[in-house]
Amino acid sequence: MTQAILDQLNGVLAGLKDFQKATVDLVIDKYQTPEHSHRILVADEVGLGKTIVAKGVIAQLLKRHVESNTTTPMRVIYICSNLALADENRQKLALFNGEDAKRWVKPSTFGRLVELALKPKKSEINDEHVIEVCTLTPSTSFTLTAGAGNCRERAILATLLSQTTNLCEVVKPVLELFKTNQITREGRWEDELRYLDQYFDTDPLVVSQLESSLTKPCESRVLRERFSSLQGAALYLANCWNKDLGESDETSHLFYHFRVEIRRLVARCCAGSLQADLFILDEFQRFQSLTDQSSDSEESLIARQVFSDKGKAKKAKSKVLLLSATPFKAMTTINDEDDESSHHEQLHKLLDFLSHNDVDFVSQYELKRNLLHGDMLTLSSGNADFESISDTNARSVEKLLREYIARTERSQISKGFEQLIHSNELCCGSDFSVEEVQGYRAIEALNAVLPKGRGGVSLIEFAKSAPWAISFLNGYAFKELYHRNINNPDVRTLLRKSKSSDQTQAWLSHANIQNYKLNVEQSAPNAKIKVLSKVIFEGSPENLLWSPPCKPYYQFDGVFKGNGSFTKTLLFSSWALVPKALSCLWSYEAERRVIKGKGKRPQYHSGKNASPLLRFEGQSTLNVWHLLYPCKSLAEVSYLDGSLDKVLAQQTMLIQSKLAALKQYESDDKTNSDWYVLAPMLLDRQADEVEHFEQWLEVIESRLNTEGRIKLFAKIKQYFEGSESFSLGKMPDDLAKVLAYSSLANPATCAMRTIQTLWSEGISEFDLVRYSVQFAELTTRLFNHEYAIPIVKRNVRHTLLSGQTASPAWYKVLVYCAHGNYQSMLDEYCHLLATSGSDVHAATSKLEHAMGIRSSSEQVHFWENRTKAKDKCSSSMRCHFAVPLGNQKLNDDSGLKRVVSVRDAFNSPFRPFVLSSTSIGQEGLDFHWYCRRVVHWNLPNNPIDIEQREGRVNRYKSLVVRQRIAENYTPDFGNKADVWEQLFAQAANDDANKTSDLEPYWFTPNGKAQIERIVPTYPMSKEVAKYAEVKKILVLYRLAFGQPRQQELLESFTACDIESEEFNRVKDSLIIDLAPLNAI
Structure with a gap:
């Protein structure tokens, strides 16, 4: 063992x-x-x-x-x-x-x-x-200043307390007083006590420590004013419980403080023995x-x-x-120096903890740090003699810190990382319009007629942050003030003005949304969203249901053509209204672009649910089941380095020869369109894969959950009951071509190939079929999303030669999957899942979350509802192409689940394609698998937050790395090995000059793909100067590591030529390097 x-x-x-x-x-x-x-x-x-x-x-x-x-x-x-x-x-x-x-x-x-x-x-x-x-x-376990714990915890506290010597006379009320009114299920408290008594003993040492602590004075001020000790409090409260038959209004606060104090006391007793x-x-x-x-x-x-x-x-x-x-804070400003949150102060406290309060160590560190500070001031003087500045003090500080801190930074162990970032300052001057000024004037006019309940509202920031800002200001004090004064005569007079007034530029019109008249890129009264809309919608991503894979197995076709370098977008803002506004407007704009053109436009709020694109019941064709059958006879594919048409032509020839084995099912009768669904099954049965086919029947039958599905699937089963000597009429002339599409892009067959490649070890044939069907079912759900239906219907025109419908939905889906390299997309995503620790079951769950995420909705206050009461004024807008991450707290489990759910969808090939957040970068949440574009809608107050934001997409096997590797390496499809395992192995073996294993997994030097940093700015605004300052600080801030008054130190470098080679040589020598790899 x-x-x-x-x-x-x-x-x-x-x-x-x-x-x-x-x-x-x-x-x-x-x-x-x-x-x-x-x-x-x-x-x-x-x-x-x-x-x-x-x-x-x-x-x-x-x-x-x-x-x-x-x-x-x-x-x-x-x-x-x-x-x-x-x-x-x-x-x-x-x-x-x-x-x-x-x-x-x-x-x-x-x-x-x-x-x-x-x-x-x-x-x-x-x-x-x-x-x-x-x-x-x-x-x-630590922050126990409030709350008496959960049911199990309170039962433990009650049991411990009842076993102390001086409280043995009042066991029953002691046990009862920890029950509280939080338990709603009858008998749950008693069940918990019985469970503890049956399976556990209490630790005598904890009981003994608790007993001695009960005689000490109470810590809670509320209890201390009434009782000399906790024991006295316990006896009094136990008697109160007996007398009042529970808590009374007079004693409830005493019971609460008593429970909290006992919980803290027991936690301390347990902590010492942990x-x-x-x-x-x-x-x-x-x-x-x-x-x-x-x-x-x-x-x-x-x-x-x-x-x-x-x-x-x-x-x-x-x-x-x-x-x-x-x-600790990587850099702090002068304002932070006045409290205990400065960089220097936080590092000092941390060193105290790490060194176990080693006063000599901390003193020695401060001495060397101060000497290093002097070296930096010498460098910053502008006319320094570079040769006179030694790195001795820097190395001394480094040696001391290495005792307790290890920090690896990309730039310190591998060169060239800066080339990964492409900084794009988007000037919005040419897109600025008079409507934007009118929108600001409208907000200002509304504020002027509102009672000044609150001051200091940054009205111009509202107008700059989002178009039609008032429609998205729910939750802001300004909007609450508006709602409270909706019947104010001055307010109503202002809002009754005609449509030509400034007010219409501050409110979104429902009529324009309802009929899809509004073109966000052209008509939004906000220059930033106009400029960003051009970037976001470049290449028509509104027609994509997944991000094009980095290494397509053949050239993209259809709506995917020209989108090979596509990236999702991660956007950060300082204002809460921005994620909501942008998500609503860009999702609407995606819908508008999909349905534009000839034909009647639907209404945005139609009040009807769209019919599913793919139906597996009712009067549907049997051929829709084709998408759920993983055909072994069609699993062999030879990918050519060329167009989809070339690969299809090769597959068609190969399949045509296989179809000769099905002549027995052909006759001179009229062609039966069921050929399309039955041919793959018949091919497998002819190839001695009868068990595979029967396992599929068993899997499907176990998943039939409606009467309609059961009836429709029964028709397929009927073909294979009895002698199987049925006739399907003449074989369709396009059958081989349809099956060629199926061999490339049938979701079930693709899933089977992916699972065999990545998770073959320990998986049975039955489970292979089961998971392949699950993958395929999830894909059909993806195509049934309301936003997906018009995309497929309007962009795929392919027709069949047989059947009641010339261009049936199931065939459109098959063609769409082929156009988008569905197999390559699935292989790439599942490689990322598998190599991050997911087994096939966990991967299926991730796929379900990603493909199954439906449109969320945000409440919007339209112009037409401006005079309605607060509870009647809001309508919803859909978010799917773009979604807000929200402002959930990560220490709240429900908030975390929402964040993780959205993260999983964004970190997959599927929608959303734009994620907007007000957070600077939730630690532990990654967004890098399909995103290499970060938009800083507002610059953060702390320049270092720029790096934190971009760190969300600059990670292990990130999109930018995979796109670069795909550009330079080609896998061997013949050996059926994991394509991405091959590509990374080729890249790792190819670079003889690499200095660490960061290459190629975090960085590869060759390739065109870059992380896009986009900063939209107004000309001559304060953000232009601020961004210039940010870029300079990002170059220099590592110099100030560990130093007090960092802002002042960095400002002292203003006169320096930070571009000069000599300056950078000395600067780099003074930077603290704590990477263990560099100490070897």
Whole structure:
């Protein structure tokens, strides 16, 4: 067993890139040094895989643990900001999967600190368990200033309290008073208490500590004013409970504070005994109080107990691994210096924690840092003698910080990264119009007639940020003031003015939307959206249902032609109305462009649901089932380096010869169009794939969920019942060509090929069929989306020679899939899923989220409803082409689920194609798989946030990297291996000059694709000067690492020629480099 585990761990370590391995080795080396604090920060630049480094550290520690023949499992405690993110990252940290995980990984014994007070009565000892990973979150284990915990937690508290000596006389009320009125299901509280009593004992040490703590004074001011001790409070409240039969209005606040205080007390008792071989704090900057040594807050006190040295004489140091790309502010302005949030102050506190309050270390660091600061001032003087500036002090600071901090940055271990970014300052001057001024005047006029309940409203910012701004201002104080004064005579007079007034430029007209009259690119009273609309809609992406794959297997056709370099767009704004406005307007504009041209236009709000494009019931043709059959006889494809027509011609010839085997089903009768659905099945049966066909029948029957589907599918089954000597009439002349399309782009057949390539190991033939059908069903759902139906109907004109409909929907879908290289798209997306840890089941779930995301809606206040009451004035607009990410808090689980759901869709080939957010870049959320364009609608206050925003798309196997690799390498389709595995391997083996494993996975030097940074600006506006300053700071800010008053330091370089070669040589020598790879 030991060798099998070691082999698995060695496999994990072998998968590390060189810079990740260097970091893991450094961390392990420090942990093996007795004098070290055993606290280390891994602060790698965003997107370089800090979680993978943590996984490597766990693997190395577990190797030593296993080799030492220790009988108890190694325990890792992973602390993260919320449970949903913890679960997601725990999967990334997993060293074992499947059966190995069941065999070697101990299930987590607790998820909250309070649960440590329990000991299982019948603890099943599994000698094979070698590791346990438990997760904690600050909100449930450290920040206990509010709330009495969940039901399980309160039951534990009640049980512990009832076992203390002085409260044994009041057990019943003590147990009851922790029930609270939050439990609505009858008997749940009693079930919880019985469960704890049946399966767990309490830890005597925790009960003893709790008992002694009860005699001490209360910490809560509310309790302290009434009681001398918690024990006194408990006895009084127990008697109150008996007397009042529960809580009363007079005592409820006392009960609340008592529960909270007991919860905190028990958490502290448990924290001191919590032991782990490794603590991991992920994105710890979200809960910095845990590492603040000077704070006496509740969470800091508990955290100090958790991380304190354990064991006999407290000599066993707790190993702590901190992970964060932004452990402190990268740069702070003069305004930040007045409080404790400055860069220098945050770094100082962090060094205190990491060094375990090593005063000598911190003093030595400050001395060397100050000397380095002097070197920088010498460099900034403008007339410095470059030769006189030494890097000695920089290297001294570097050596000290390397004791506790490892930070890998792309630019420090691989050259040429700057060429990946193309900065495009879009000047909006030529698109500026008088309507934009009128829109601002309208907002100003409305503000003038409103009572001045609130001041300081940046009206001009509203007008600059979004067109028809008043329609999208829901939630702003200005709009709330408007709603409260809707019956004000002055307001009503202003809003009754004719359509020619300025007001119509500040409100969106429902009539223009309803009839698709509004052209956003031409008519929006906002220069920014006009300019960006030209960029967003270049190449007509409104007709695309997925991003064109980076490596098409043949030339694109149809609506995909000319869109090979397509990218999604990630847009950041400082104003909450912008994501909503842009998402509504660009999604509307996408719809308008799809339906423009001849024919009657539908209405935007038609009140009717569109009929599905593909129907598998009713009077539908049987041929629609063609899309769900994974045909083995058509799975062989030889891709030519040429056009779709050439590949089709070759496949048609190949299939024509195969169709000779189906002559027995042909007769002189009229052609039956069922040939199109039955031919693939008959070909498989003729090729001894009867079992495959029957497995398909079984899978489909298990998924028939409506009477209509059952009836329609029964017609297919009837053909194959009995002797099978049926006749279908003359074979259609275009059957071979239709099957050629099917061999290239049938969703089920494509899915079967993809699954066989990526997940063949351990998957049965039946599961292969089952997942292939699921993939195909999801694809049919994609084509049934309301926005997809007109795209297919209007852009695919191909016809059949047989059947009641010349151009049936199922055939249009097949042709559309062929035009868009569906197979290549699916292979590429599933490669990304597979190599990020998804098995076929998880990949299916991701596909379901991505393909299944429907139009969301946003509330819009139209001009026609301007005088209606607040609850009657809003209408909805659809968001699908573009969506807002929203402003959800990531420490709120419901908010996180919404963010992750939208992220998964955006990080897939499917819609949305534009994602807008007000956040500077949610840590842990990636948007890089299909996006290489970042729009800074507003420049952030802190210039470094530009890098944080762009770091969302500049990551492992990003779109820009894949497009560059696809441009320079070609796979061997003949060996049936993963196309992208081949391409990355070719790129990795090709560059003899690479300096690290960042190439080619994070960066490849050759290729035209770049990350587009777009900054739309008005001429002569303050943003023009601000952007020039931002670009300069981005060049210099690394110089100011660790230094106080960073803004002043960087401003001192104003007179320097920062372009000169000599200046940059010295500047680079003074920059602190903490990359472990460079220290080897």
